[in-house]
Amino acid sequence: MDIQVGTASFQVQGKAERYRDNSWTVVAQELSIAHPWGATEFYRHGWNSWSSTRWWQLDKKPWRVWNNPNRTLTAEDAATDSPDIHTSSMLTALTGPDGQTFLVGAVSGSSPTLTVTETRIVASAESDAQWFIGVGNELAVFNEYAQALAKARNLTPLPRAAEMVGPVWSSWYSWFEEITADIIAEEILPARDLGYATIQIDDGWERRVGDWRPNEKFPAGVVELAARIHDAGLQAGLWVAPFIALPGTEVVDKYPQLFLQARDGLLPVGHNWGEHYYGLDLSRSDARDWLAHTMAELVSWGIDMFKLDFIYAAALQAERAGSMNREEAYRAGIETIRDAVGSDVYLLGSGAVINASIGLLNGVRVGPDTAPYWDNTERHGDPTGPSVLNALRSSLSRTWLQPLIDIDPDVAYFRTRGSLLSPQVNELTADAALVCQFTQCSDPAAWLTNDELARVHQWNETTRRTPKVKHTDRYKYTIDGRAVDFDAWLNPAGRISDRLVVK
Incomplete structure (x- = not known):
């Protein structure tokens, strides 16, 4: 017609x-x-x-x-x-x-x-x-x-980050996989004093991806750390990649039938940590049972927020044992996690399938990983590679999702230590977080100058009072009446290299 x-x-x-x-x-x-x-x-x-x-x-x-x-x-x-x-x-x-x-x-x-x-x-x-x-x-x-x-979809609004997790300090973009229990513990009181509400322990705490037990760098486990975080009046967040496992983990070796299959063995569903990994076939009830048991154990440690990473793997195109299509299997996995951890735990998806996440997850990452540099020109032909430019461009192109689900543009930067970013670009990342209404940072307090510490504290205070954000044009906004023009950085009319790098 x-x-x-x-x-x-x-x-x-x-x-x-x-x-x-x-x-x-x-x-x-x-x-x-x-x-x-x-x-x-x-x-x-x-x-x-x-x-x-x-x-x-x-x-x-x-x-x-x-x-x-x-x-x-x-x-x-x-x-x-x-x-x-x-x-x-x-x-x-x-x-x-x-x-x-x-x-x-x-x-x-x-x-x-x-x-x-x-x-x-x-x-x-x-x-x-x-x-x-x-x-x-x-x-x-x-x-x-x-x-x-x-x-x-008859969506029922889920609790938002502002009311559940507040400003988040994450370990990833400073310590990456080198985190230890001592490093996290040393950040608790400074994070509280800077106005953060949640400390999120990122990748590096587990024995191996797929083996979700604390490694030797966390000798007292995550339980003790979560208790210390709670004692400081903060919430505890934990990174986990619950839908995938690396070769050689117990779940892969003992229960290979739980994973998506290729004709000649297990199906590789992605590549990271220097090797391929496998994805759960969540159309299988026994795979969902394993997932439920795993997540119930993790939440029992006192976790208030999970960053669920690499979860797209459950929706990869593949033959499945059950009758579900790929997005149905993905949603069944998230529903299993929600049932295991309860409605009062915040679920943030990264590597999340956007269409299938709406209505189930509290929030989703909406861009590639950021990085302490503007762009990586050596990673030619890959607009998904880590950089501030790639993270900002995708995230700010997805702000229309905000009425439906929390949108995470990845961390803001304030530091000059261990970073190539100029103060102007740092400010840009801080403004993007305010626009997206999901604020997190990985800068350790000990790495910051007095001026940078003051800026972090001010930013967290602004987050807590929920600034008034107005979308005025494609990449233009006002924050409490202050004009913010991302377009001048994402689509510059002239040279901007002198504004990108710290001097």
Whole structure:
């Protein structure tokens, strides 16, 4: 049937109903829409947290990971990735010649994927889906899409970071895997005095990924540390990658049937820590039982927040033992975790499948890992690699998600020790956290100057009183009336290198 969306007319297949004046919803497993705008600008939305998200041009090569199969497996949807065709997960949008934005996005359905050419948008899903089609001012039409999605899924608002975890100090971007119990303990009182509400112990505490017992660097276990954190009036967070395991771990060696299978053995689902890892087949009840037992043990240590990392692995395209499709298996895994840890524990997903996480997780990472440098030009053809630029670009391209789920842009930087970032870029990361309303930092107090300590304290105080943030243009905001222009950094008109690096 023909539908009128704004000033444009489109032919769609499926049951269409008018949603609002300039928008429709269409029920169809596949949707094909011709558009008249040629090689225009389009919105590319990534599949998981790390998959690059940005506005791009249809007459350029696809914005994706190039020539790195291990990275594609980890940070893209390898099942739908293409070097020849522009693909987008969940939704896409085009900019028309009049400046209006034409948006097509799934409000229901499993693994929705869109391909975009200079003449056509093709949207498909692995199940029956409902699609939103709308046109209007860019910010308004993205907001309307989010509202339609919430309505279609009958979302019940989950508690937000502001009320559950507050400002977070995380160990990752200072100590990485070199953390020890003593390092965490030394940070507790300074973190409290700086205004943090949660201390999150990141990767490095476990014996091996998949073996979730404390290693020799935590001789008294995590229980003792969590108790000390609580005694200081703070909450305890813990990193875990519950859907994956490295070769040689007990669960892989004893129970290989719990994992996704290839024809010749276990299926590698990603690459990190210098090797491939395996993913649980969460369509299996025994895999979910193992997961429930593991998470129940971890939460019993006194954990108030979990950072669930690499969880996309449960939604990788693969043969499954059960009848679930890949996003159903992923959601079953998250539901298992929620049942095991309870509703009063905050769940933050990283490497999370965005479409399948809404309504289940409290929050999701919305960009690649950040880093104490602006960009890594040696990592050519990989917009998912760690850097401030990649983290900011994707995160600030996903702020439309904010009404649906907490959005984590990754940590802010204040330090000059162990960092190549200028004070201006540090300020940019701090503002991005305020815009996204998820504030965390990894700077140890002992690494900071007096001025930097004062700035952290002020930032945490601002977070606690919830500043008024207004979205004024694509990458422009005001924070308590102060104008913040990220566009000048993400899409600079001239040279900005003199502003990027600490002097």
